Amino acid sequence: MAHCVVPEAEAILDREFKVLDKGFIRLVDYLGGDARIVQAARVSYGEGTKSYREDAGLIDYLMRHEHTSPFEQVALSFHVKLPIFVARQWIRHRTARVNEISGRYSIMKDEFYLPADADVAAQSEDNKQGRAEEPMEAAEAAKIRNLLDKGQRAAYEDYSSLVEEGLARELARINLPLSLYTEWYWQIDLHNLFRFLSLRLDPHAQKEIRLYARTMLEITRAVAPAATESFERNILHGVRFNGAEMAELKRRLGVAGKGAPTEATAGMAKAGNAAPRKAPEQGQEPLLKGKALERFEEKLRSGKQI
Numbered sequence: 001m002a003h004c005v006v007p008e009a010e011a012i013l014d015r016e017f018k019v020l021d022k023g024f025i026r027l028v029d030y031l032g033g034d035a036r037i038v039q040a041a042r043v044s045y046g047e048g049t050k051s052y053r054e055d056a057g058l059i060d061y062l063m064r065h066e067h068t069s070p071f072e073q074v075a076l077s078f079h080v081k082l083p084i085f086v087a088r089q090w091i092r093h094r095t096a097r098v099n100e101i102s103g104r105y106s107i108m109k110d111e112f113y114l115p116a117d118a119d120v121a122a123q124s125e126d127n128k129q130g131r132a133e134e135p136m137e138a139a140e141a142a143k144i145r146n147l148l149d150k151g152q153r154a155a156y157e158d159y160s161s162l163v164e165e166g167l168a169r170e171l172a173r174i175n176l177p178l179s180l181y182t183e184w185y186w187q188i189d190l191h192n193l194f195r196f197l198s199l200r201l202d203p204h205a206q207k208e209i210r211l212y213a214r215t216m217l218e219i220t221r222a223v224a225p226a227a228t229e230s231f232e233r234n235i236l237h238g239v240r241f242n243g244a245e246m247a248e249l250k251r252r253l254g255v256a257g258k259g260a261p262t263e264a265t266a267g268m269a270k271a272g273n274a275a276p277r278k279a280p281e282q283g284q285e286p287l288l289k290g291k292a293l294e295r296f297e298e299k300l301r302s303g304k305q306i
């Protein structure tokens, strides 16, 4: 099979999907799709193309067993417009190829991210890296938005004056804030894109980057629907349990056998996260304590929700 054409992906090529107040994501190009994953995997096994169901089954097998290299045969190129503070989080994903607009060469546009009222929230009390779930009172939110807007306008006016006075663009820009929009071309293979999506769709990621990841997930679905569905089922909505948590899970379900706690695992015991010393029995006290028990309960309740 030569060039792989996916009609659903062709249909959205170059279309702008809006994100935040002024940002967007566009699928510029793609290489391969589900068929390419299957084709690459079957090189190993020497078999031809099968039915969609069998192909989806093979993709799911590859995903479950972390046979990741066939997913690397698929690549997606995006054009993204995003605020600089989102770009700084995004750029930490090192396995992509990036071309960003140059503030040394181009005049930066007067475009800044201003959060909507519903996104203006206080510092979270239990998560040092996040905001409270409830937004602030409307009047307070409006005050904060005005303040942000005022700062952005003042910074841009200064920038424009410095450029007009002839200061080098590379210097004129240095006081522009993190809310300024930038643009880049971002190309990544499907395996690493799933890694990006699993981290940036997680509720621990900042809401603004999560919104980009959510749009990107839907674009990815158009390119490789079976792989995306398998990623969602096995990774995005899956939860990983550590040894002590597995023991507690087995105790609750009344399951013994392979992997049940033994004298050997007792050595891992640490305060609050103790591995059990003997085989679990239903009805016993929980094997986990304190924070470890809370984390376990949290995993059972939610898992990863987008």
Ligand SMILES: Cc1cc2nc3c(=O)[nH]c(=O)nc-3n(C[C@H](O)[C@H](O)[C@H](O)COP(=O)(O)OP(=O)(O)OC[C@H]3O[C@@H](n4cnc5c(N)ncnc54)[C@H](O)[C@@H]3O)c2cc1C
Binding pocket: 092, 093, 094, 095, 096, 192, 195, 196, 199, 200, 204, 205, 206
């Ligand atoms: C919610 C959240 C909060 C965060 N908070 C912070 C923070 O406070 N401060 C901070 O500095 N960062 C923070 N990060 C960034 C984080 O530490 C990672 O840098 C980022 O998530 C990229 O992950 P990655 O390295 O797996 O991704 P990628 O760079 O895309 O790499 C993908 C995978 O490729 C492999 N790989 C890539 N490059 C190499 C290499 N050079 N050597 C070996 N293996 C490699 C690794 O297996 C890696 O997992 C945060 C991330 C998240 C999701």
